[in-house]
Amino acid sequence: MADKQHLYPVGVVWTGNRGDGTRTYQGYGREHEVRVAGKPAIAGSSDAAFRGDATKHNPEDLLVAALSSCHMLWYLHLAAQAGVVVTAYVDSAVGTLAERGKDGRFTEVVLRPLVTIAAGGDAERAARLHEDAHHACFIANSVNFPVRCEPRIVIEAV
Template sequence: MAHTYTAETIWERGDQVFSDNLYCRKHALRFDGGIAVVGSSSPLVVPVPLSEPNAVDPEELLVSAISSCHMLWFLSIAVRNGFIVDAYHDHAVGTMTLNGRRKLWVSSVLLSPKVVFSGARAPNEERLKEMHHEAHEACFIANSVKTDIQVQPQ
């Protein structure tokens, strides 16, 4: 079974000089659901004003995609096991380092989800870790990247 996902990346030079490499990296990201966000290069990679610090950069999008996919699988696992989740908050952190070819890459992502349960029962610490492991194993995004992904439930 194949699924197709679409996203548009839109950048226009406008009246900027391009050949001097001092063009703004701000652009639009439009998704198939209709939402659009402002994208840019990371100010950690390309300095402001050539980057837009209030925009989302590709590295943040990758970290967010991993975190979101993990959460969606975790919620699915929780409901199948009869647990009631009231809140899920993950503060995910991606780290970019040099690889063996001396190229920058997002080498690791640390997920730190805090899950609040209610109802008659909640998983014990061991079961909670198992559920996060199941979510990680099922996550389409985690299965699509070479990045080392660690999960440390809070």
């Protein structure tokens, strides 16, 4: 059987030309839009630390968000299959980027999901599903730095 391939066409359009293009490093904006057909555009910029607009999403935000949401979606899928009823899921993920001179790279991302399960649910089983979700996540399987998960499970009160 042949492997499946999925394509994800994304357009990125620079919107930060302030009239003189990139004539000077300080003179151009880092603003851009991420466009995917049929979906709302995402207003982006570079991180404020790199002369960007802090009110807009930056590539580093989006990478951490991709890891977090991929893990969550796999977790919810696996929980449904395992009979674990999840009633709420909130992640407070943090990515660490290290700069060395002009180079930079992510050194890790830590996911910290707070998962609420229905009363009478199996908290240990719910916690174990995070390991399976991590191994299933396409994004986590694609990065070259550690992605750790530190979940907390809460059982709803009766």
